[in-house]
Amino acid sequence: xxxxxxxxxxxxxxxxxxxxxxxxxxxxxxxxxxxxxxxxxxxxxxxxxxxxxxxxxxxxxxxxxxxxxxxxxxxxxxxxxxxxxxxxxxxxxxxxxxxxxxxxxxxxxxxxxxxxxxxxxxxxxxxxxxxxxxxxxxxxxxxxxxxxxxxxxxxxxxxxxxxxxxxxxxxxxxxxxxxxxxxxxxxxxxxxxxxxxxxxxxxxxxxxxxxxxxxxxxxxxxxxxxxxxxxxxxxxxxxxxxxxxxxxxxxxxxxxxxxxxxxxxxx
DNA sequence: AAGCAGGGGACGT
DNA sequence: ACGTCCCCTGCT
Numbered sequence: 001x002x003x004x005x006x007x008x009x010x011x012x013x014x015x016x017x018x019x020x021x022x023x024x025x026x027x028x029x030x031x032x033x034x035x036x037x038x039x040x041x042x043x044x045x046x047x048x049x050x051x052x053x054x055x056x057x058x059x060x061x062x063x064x065x066x067x068x069x070x071x072x073x074x075x076x077x078x079x080x081x082x083x084x085x086x087x088x089x090x091x092x093x094x095x096x097x098x099x100x101x102x103x104x105x106x107x108x109x110x111x112x113x114x115x116x117x118x119x120x121x122x123x124x125x126x127x128x129x130x131x132x133x134x135x136x137x138x139x140x141x142x143x144x145x146x147x148x149x150x151x152x153x154x155x156x157x158x159x160x161x162x163x164x165x166x167x168x169x170x171x172x173x174x175x176x177x178x179x180x181x182x183x184x185x186x187x188x189x190x191x192x193x194x195x196x197x198x199x200x201x202x203x204x205x206x207x208x209x210x211x212x213x214x215x216x217x218x219x220x221x222x223x224x225x226x227x228x229x230x231x232x233x234x235x236x237x238x239x240x241x242x243x244x245x246x247x248x249x250x251x252x253x254x255x256x257x258x259x260x261x262x263x264x265x266x267x
Numbered sequence: 268a269a270g271c272a273g274g275g276g277a278c279g280t
Numbered sequence: 281a282c283g284t285c286c287c288c289t290g291c292t
Contacts, residue, residue, distance in 0.1 A: 116286055158274085165274080206289090228287065229287080
């Protein structure tokens with residue numbers, strides 16, 4: 001189907017480091033696996049997109065996944081037009097959308113993300129899926145279930161490149177499979193409670209918890225601080241980032257800053 | 268409380 | 281070829 005999505009930039013979103021399961025097929029076309037759903041999506045013009053799914057799949061699944069019901073115009077409008085770094089970042093990355101991803105996949109992906117580059121994370125996630133994820137109709141693999149990773153041998157996880165994170169992923173998968181932490185229930189908690197719940201998982205610290213809140217639980221106020229954001233804050237906000245100006249959506253700005261900083265560095 | 272170990276790949280030199 | 285860095289956490 002063809003659909004008009006004003007302001008959305010697929011390339012920026014696919015390469016934003018939120019999700020590690022976009023495969024770029026051409027300049028404007030990507031393949032994506034999210035949960036048990038697969039999608040070929042292509043950006044044809046500024047606002048026009050081609051998706052190989054039905055109207056009902058789009059309405060029931062992808063519209064939410066790509067966060068098309070959030071008003072990004074008003075978020076962009078909240079940024080002062082002062083020619084500052086944030087305005088430049090927003091000007092570059094304003095087409096980015098905060099994806100609404102599966103919680104378990106996001107938990108594991110970001111446990112793996114610590115001290116790794118984005119290409120390395122993608123490689124790990126891909127290997128984990130091929131080894132432990134269930135087959136999809138296309139012959140590709142879904143991201144593994146908590147049960148599958150809980151059963152996995154440490155050596156098998158290590159073979160996916162997890163390194164010292166093998167224990168974190170294994171224990172976290174067990175806690176979730178056994179219901180010690182219920183990822184569904186976290187949707188009902190407020191931001192602070194949700195963060196506390198996630199911090200119980202081994203391998204999930206402050207930064208990773210913020211990423212999970214932002215990319216799986218759609219808590220747009222969560223503001224993950226990684227090494228790129230740390231540098232941006234030190235260089236451009238030495239007196240601190242003005243969170244009070246952006247109540248409830250600073251996390252969106254964090255993504256603008258992250259992508260812009262990486263862009264300037266040629267990544 | 269600060270400092271540090273920790274797989275291995277990506278990246279720059 | 282080689283050192284540094286990587287969307288960091290947990291231990292000391």
